Amino acid sequence: MKHLLKNSALAAALLAGTTAIAPPVAAEEISATVVAGHPPVFRWVKHVSQTFIPAVNAALEGSDYSISWSEQYGGSLAKVGDELEATEEGLAEIGLVSSLFDPAKLAVQNVTYFTPFVSSDSTVVAEWMDKLQANDADMKASWEENGLEYLGGATGIDDYLLMTNFPVESISDLDGKKIGAPGPAVNWLKGTGAVGVSGNLTTYYNEIKTGVYDGVIVFASAAVPGKLYEVAPHVTRIGFGAQYAGGIAANKDWYDALPPMVQKALKGAAITNRIAYHKDLDATVGKFLNIMEENGATVTQVDEAFRKEWADGMDNVAKIWAEKLDADGVGGSRVLKSYMDTMRDAGATPVRNWDQE
Incomplete structure (x- = not known):
C-alpha cells in the first residue's frame, strides 16, 4: 500500500512538473x-x-x-x-x-x-x-x-511652395503656365492666370521634365526626396501654409x-x-531648402504684399466649399469657423479670414 501511495505521489509530482514547464498558449x-x-x-x-x-x-x-x-x-x-x-x-x-x-x-x-x-x-x-x-x-x-x-x-504637411522651371518675380509671370497641384490645391491658382492641373508627387518629376507642367505646388519635405529641384530649380516661398x-x-x-x-x-x-x-x-x-540650394536651386521668399495680392485675387473658395457642404446637410461653415478660430487662437495671422467675409 505504501508502495502504491509512493508511486501515485511520484506520478502526481511528474504530472505537476510537466504542467509547469508546458509552453505558453500561442497568441492569436x-x-x-x-x-x-x-x-x-x-x-x-x-x-x-x-x-x-x-x-x-x-x-x-x-x-x-x-x-x-x-x-x-x-x-x-x-x-x-x-x-x-x-x-x-x-x-x-x-x-x-x-x-x-x-x-x-x-x-x-x-x-x-x-x-x-x-x-x-x-x-x-x-x-x-x-x-x-x-x-x-x-x-x-x-x-x-x-x-x-x-x-x-x-x-x-509643411508649408507649401511654388517650384517652377522659370523664375517668378510677379504673379503675372504665371500667366498661361501649367502648374500641377494636389487635389483641392488647384483652387489656389485661380486668379493668377496659371492653368491648374491636378497631380501628385509620384508623377511630378517626369511631368515637369517632359513639359506637361511648367511647375508644381509642393512642400519642401517631399520636394527633396523627389529631387524636384533638378527639373524645377526656381523655388518660390509663397507661404500657402501647412x-x-x-x-x-x-x-x-x-x-x-x-x-x-x-x-x-x-x-x-x-x-x-x-x-x-x-x-x-x-x-x-x-534643412530641405538648404539642400535644394546646395543642389543648384534658387530659393526666393515673397513679401507680404505679394502674398496679399495672390490671396485677394482668389475667389473665397472656403466659403463656396462650406456653403456647398451646408446645403448637403454637413456642417461646413461650422468646421470652417472652428478651424479658423483654432489657428487664430494658436497665433496664426491669416492673410484672409475666409470665415468672416
Missing part, C-alpha cells in the same frame, strides 16, 4: 495588410513602417494577440488616391488614406486645403484635425459612410470585430505615429 495571430499609394521614401509612409507598426506590436507584447503585417506601399496594391477604396473593399485592413485625393468622399476633411495662407504650423494643424475627427459627428460620419474607422495619425493631407484608417467591419485591446493598440499607435512624424518633420524641414 491577426492578419493586417497596410496600404499606401506613395512609396516609403516619403516621410509619412516611412513612419507607418518605422513607428506605427512597432508601436502596435509593443502594445500587444505579452498579450493574447499579435498581428502579422503585410506592408504594401508605392502603388503595389493601390495607387495614390485609391487607398480609401482598397481599405473599404477589404483589399487592405489598414490604409494611409490621403483625404486630399478624395475630396468628394472626404469633403469635410479637406477644410485646410480650402483655406490657404492661414498657418505654417503643421503640428498644430494635425493635432486639431485628429481632435476634431475624434469628436465631430460630421467628420466621423464621412469615414463611416465609406466603411472606415479613423484611427488617427494625422499627416500634417495642410492636413490624411491619416490612418481601418476597414470598419474588420476593426469592429477586433478585441477591444487590439482596437486600443491601433488608436494609441496612431497617436504615437503622429507625434513622431511631426517631431521628425519639425526637426528637419528647415
